[in-house]
Amino acid sequence: MISVNNLGMQFGKRVLFQDVNMKFTPGNCYGIIGANGAGKSTLMRILSDQLSPTHGNVTQGPGERMSVLEQDHFKFDDCTVLETVMRGHTVLWDIMQEKDALYAKPDFSDEDGVRAAELEEKFAELEGWNAESDAAALLSGLGIKEDKHQMLMRDLSGNEKVRVLLAKALFGNPDNLLLDEPTNDLDLETVSWLEDYLSKFENTVLVVSHDRHFLDSVCTHTLDIDYNKMTLFAGNYSFWYESSQLALRQQQQQNKKAEEKRKELLEFIQRFSANVAKSKQTTSRKKMLEKLNVEEIQPSSRRYPGIIFTPSREPGNKILEVKGLTASVDGDLLFKDVNFQIEKGDKVCFLSHDPRAMTALFEIINGRRKPDAGQYEWGQTITTAYLPLDNSEFFNTDMNLVDWLCQFSDDSSEIYLKGFLGKMLFSG
Ligand SMILES: Nc1ncnc2c1ncn2[C@@H]1O[C@H](COP(=O)(O)OP(=O)(O)O)[C@@H](O)[C@H]1O
Numbered sequence: 001m002i003s004v005n006n007l008g009m010q011f012g013k014r015v016l017f018q019d020v021n022m023k024f025t026p027g028n029c030y031g032i033i034g035a036n037g038a039g040k041s042t043l044m045r046i047l048s049d050q051l052s053p054t055h056g057n058v059t060q061g062p063g064e065r066m067s068v069l070e071q072d073h074f075k076f077d078d079c080t081v082l083e084t085v086m087r088g089h090t091v092l093w094d095i096m097q098e099k100d101a102l103y104a105k106p107d108f109s110d111e112d113g114v115r116a117a118e119l120e121e122k123f124a125e126l127e128g129w130n131a132e133s134d135a136a137a138l139l140s141g142l143g144i145k146e147d148k149h150q151m152l153m154r155d156l157s158g159n160e161k162v163r164v165l166l167a168k169a170l171f172g173n174p175d176n177l178l179l180d181e182p183t184n185d186l187d188l189e190t191v192s193w194l195e196d197y198l199s200k201f202e203n204t205v206l207v208v209s210h211d212r213h214f215l216d217s218v219c220t221h222t223l224d225i226d227y228n229k230m231t232l233f234a235g236n237y238s239f240w241y242e243s244s245q246l247a248l249r250q251q252q253q254q255n256k257k258a259e260e261k262r263k264e265l266l267e268f269i270q271r272f273s274a275n276v277a278k279s280k281q282t283t284s285r286k287k288m289l290e291k292l293n294v295e296e297i298q299p300s301s302r303r304y305p306g307i308i309f310t311p312s313r314e315p316g317n318k319i320l321e322v323k324g325l326t327a328s329v330d331g332d333l334l335f336k337d338v339n340f341q342i343e344k345g346d347k348v349c350f351l352s353h354d355p356r357a358m359t360a361l362f363e364i365i366n367g368r369r370k371p372d373a374g375q376y377e378w379g380q381t382i383t384t385a386y387l388p389l390d391n392s393e394f395f396n397t398d399m400n401l402v403d404w405l406c407q408f409s410d411d412s413s414e415i416y417l418k419g420f421l422g423k424m425l426f427s428g
């Protein structure tokens with residue numbers, strides 16, 4: 001169990017949160033939500049002791065082990081994949097290292113023998129003999145096949161590294177598991193594997209995510225960081241959404257009533273202020289007016305409704321027609337005889353196991369590449385905008401494209417951007 005006591009954090013004058021008192025208990029999965037810059041990652045770094053808070057402290061239950069999804073993708077570049085995963089259980093890993101060093105000594109003393117026996121006992125307690133096979137099973141579940149387990153991390157693609165680092169975080173059944181945006185860069189199958197894994201996980205999970213489908217399927221609780229404070233809801237993302245909308249509506253209705261009452265009182269006071277016969281009533285109304293409280297509704301740091309596409313003119317019914325499209329790359333057939341029609345109002349998600357197929361299809365329908373066969377035709381009134389996979393031509397900064405787009409979006413559009421449309425629709 002993680003306990004947070006009087007926790008406060010600010011950078012310079014900017015207060016991210018203050019006076020936070022909370023307990024994160026086993027068996028629960030806490031989804032941490034909030035706009036970009038609200039302080040979600042900062043909270044995770046404080047909880048995992050990578051950053052000191054301005055006020056208060058964080059404690060774990062006695063003997064508990066915490067595991068954190070590593071954000072530095074290059075940290076384990078010199079380690080093999082399997083080793084990286086096993087390093088996730090630092091206690092077990094240290095025992096293994098010490099044991100190996102002892103046995104490698106040319107002059108193995110009696111003292112060494114005693115120490116080795118101690119280590120063997122701890123090793124057995126932690127089921128060290130299963131470590132390799134457990135790590136391998138996690139990796140396979142995350143789609144990293146066995147032929148890659150002995151490779152160096154530096155030789156993996158970015159996408160594969162993310163999955164190994166996820167396996168590292170999950171390895172050894174930690175008591176407290178902290179995952180900051182774990183579904184970024186994962187394909188749909190891996191996300192659903194992770195959903196399944198976390199649903200069965202019996203200890204405490206804290207997960208930051210903008211993916212509401214993911215949050216709904218794994219979370220028992222929702223921790224919202226907004227208005228510079230943290231609010232814990234006992235329920236998943238949809239529950240949080242409904243309750244926060246309801247609370248907002250109630251507040252608005254209350255304010256509306258108070259505002260009407262205020263107008264009524266003011267009118268009376270103005271009308272009869274010179275009327276001596278009514279002076280008592282006027283005074284009592286003045287007092288009522290002073291007491292009337294129009295609760296200020298603070299602006300949320302969330303931005304609704306996110307990205308809005310405004311067409312330069314109303315589209316006709318036919319948006320796109322694709323007939324018999326076929327494409328291949330380096331002799332590999334990517335797709336053959338693809339036919340579909342998109343009409344006004346359709347929202348289409350393109351999925352493929354081969355990202356090259358998506359890129360090829362999007363490059364073709366945007367006139368950047370010739371198909372091997374087939375045609376496509378956009379509706380007469382259609383104008384298109386296309387953000388290609390290689391978007392370096394648009395940006396000279398080193399800002400991540402998705403982060404750039406998310407500046408303009410709310411939570412729900414980020415889900416699409418970061419979840420799958422980000423890969424499919426925008427980057428082809
Ligand atoms: N080391 C730091 N120094 C100063 N400001 C920081 C530091 N780390 C984060 N911040 C600021 O704190 C705010 C919260 O950041 P972060 O926790 O990363 O947000 P989130 O993960 O919710 O998007 C941001 O405005 C960020 O610029």
Ligand SMILES: [Mg+2]
Nearest residue numbers: 040041042180
């Ligand atoms: Mg963050």
